[in-house]
Amino acid sequence: MKPSKIYIKIFFSFLLILIVTEILIFALFGIIMGRYFQSEVDHYASAQVMMVKEIIDSKIRTAPDVELSQNESLKEFIRNWGEALGAKVWLQGSDGQVVAKSFSGDLPKDQSELRSGQWRDFGHFKLRHGRKKGSRLYAVIPLKFKAEKSAELHVFFVKREPTHPEEGFGWGLGIIGVVIALLVMPVSRLISKPINELRHSAQRIAEGDLSHRATVKRKDEIGKLGRAFNHMADRLEKMIRGGRELTAHISHELRTPLARIRIAEEMLREKLERQNYKDLDRYLNEIREDVGELDDLIGRILTLSKLDLKEKSLSFQPVNPVDLVQVLLSRLKPALDQKNLSLTTEFSFEPPLWGDPDALQTTFSNLLENATKYSPSGGRVIVEIKAVGEEMEFLLTNTADKIPQEDLEKIFEPFHRAGAKKEAGFGLGLAIAKKTVEAHGGAIEAYNAEEGFRIRIRLPRNPTPLLDEGSLLQNSRRDKA
Incomplete structure (x- = not known):
């Protein structure tokens, strides 16, 4: 299975961070431990060289008249000390001739290269470090005797295996990096898998499977x-x-x-x-x-x-909903009288209410006309407007048979007609009323009451409009449903 691009990006991002982190750790360790290691070596070498210098000086002083090449005690000490250190030690006279040495054969070839390098001067001797072909340490100890004569003791220590701790630390760090890189693979897959599943779900929906949903189990x-x-x-x-x-x-x-x-x-x-x-x-x-x-x-x-589409806009201003409803009821009086409907009103709301007067008038008109149309002759229409906290509540009740629950749940949907008769009309009035009320930040609901069918609207006094400035539904005609 070909890995996804997001998987590759996550994997290589982790890998890059890991590499940079290990390089920084190794560099910091190398700087700190390198200085510490060199300081410890210098300290150890200084102690050893000072001790050897004193011993050799002592042996020379005990036999001042004996030539260095004839001093067997000195030669034996150089051989034993070289073997103990695992180093090549030789004593060189002022004329450059080797007087004594702890090994057989020629002098080390590397000592000429080290001799020309940068020395660390400790006063009584000089010390030179080298890393070519392993760890190398080269010390030169000046010796004086009989005032007019001098010599140099050379110590050349070579160990082919790395002795500096940063090398082992580097290998260990590299192994840890490889292990972490292997662990990053399942972690990257764990992160990328749900994203790939979302992409797959989006493709299925785009292909027309609208019922498909992504499986979500995570809480992050x-x-x-x-x-x-x-x-x-x-x-x-x-x-x-x-x-x-x-x-x-x-x-x-x-x-x-x-x-x-x-x-x-x-x-x-x-x-x-x-x-x-x-x-x-x-x-x-x-x-x-x-x-x-x-x-x-x-x-x-x-x-x-x-x-x-939120393209219609509202023009908010102080509105008296009681005045709006009273004007509408006066226009509906002939229709109410024609069907011999009893009208009961109860208005206790104190203005103002902030809203769009044209939009609210259209909404109230649709609702009042529907109540008049669908009430049986001799029935009753009840209109209430009151304050509930910081909201205005509009209640409209009309005599009617109980509406089935399935119709109540869909009554605000476009083109839906409630009831068994399915009377003529478009079925858009309540849908538009619902959108208008919601645009005012309010809520509308319909339910069966003891007196008949009831619609309740609640609007905040100072709504946060969902639409911008302008007018809404100024030219809407009344609904016929």
Whole structure:
């Protein structure tokens, strides 16, 4: 299976951080331990050299008249000390001739290279470090005897294996890095796997599987991302399915008036061909009414769409909802009297309420007209407006049969008509009312009450508008559902 790009990026990011970290650790260790190691070696070498210098001086003083090449005690000491140190030790006279040495054969070739390098002068001797082909230490100890004669004791120590601790530390650090790099692989996969699953879920939804959801078990940020993705998918599915249903409803609603217009047009054409001008005005009026119905439907659909897209705006100003409702009730008085409906009002709200007067008037008008239309003759309509905390509560109750719960749950959906009769109308009024109330930061609900069917609206006195400045639904017509 080919690793994903996010997996590769995470893996190499961890690997780069690991490499940089190990380099910094190694450099810091090398600086600190290198200085410490060199200081310890210098201290140890100084003590050894001072001790040997004193011993050799003592041996020379005990036999001052004996030539250095004839001093067997000195030669034996040099051999024993060289073997004990594991080093090559030789005594060189002032003329450059080797007087005594602890080894057989020629002098080390490397000593000429070290001799030309940078020395550390400790007063009684000189010390030189080297790392070529291993760890090397070269010391030169000046000796004087009989005032006019001098000599030099050379100590050349070579150990082919690395002796500095940073080398072993470096190998250990490298092994640890390899182990961590291997562990980074499953960690990278653990991080990238849920992201790949989200990508796969997005592809399935893009291909049309709207019911698919990502499996989310984590509680970290990736889990939150997965839950947010599923929430987005839920909303997207509802919007797409709602759009499809809306298209189907629009097509159905448009077909009826268009069919009537077609029939009226055919009747007109037939009468004109026969030169029968009787009832022409009636057919023309029917066509005008159907065109007006189409215009009303299209206007409401546009209004609802703009509310969904947040393109409609509100113009907030102080409003007295009691005055708005009283004006609407006076306009509905003939319809109330015609059906012999009893009207009861109870207004205790003290203005002002901040809102868009045109939008609120349209909302109240739709609700009051529906209550009048669907109340049986001799029924009752109750309107209440009161303050509940920092909110205004509008209650509208009308005599009606109980509405099934499944209809109540869908009553604010576009084109939905509640009740068994499914009376004529578009079914957009309550949907627009709901969007308008929500744009004011309020809430609307419908339920069965003891007196009949009731709608309750709650609006905050000082809402935070969901839309910007402007007017909303200024030219909306009343709903017929």
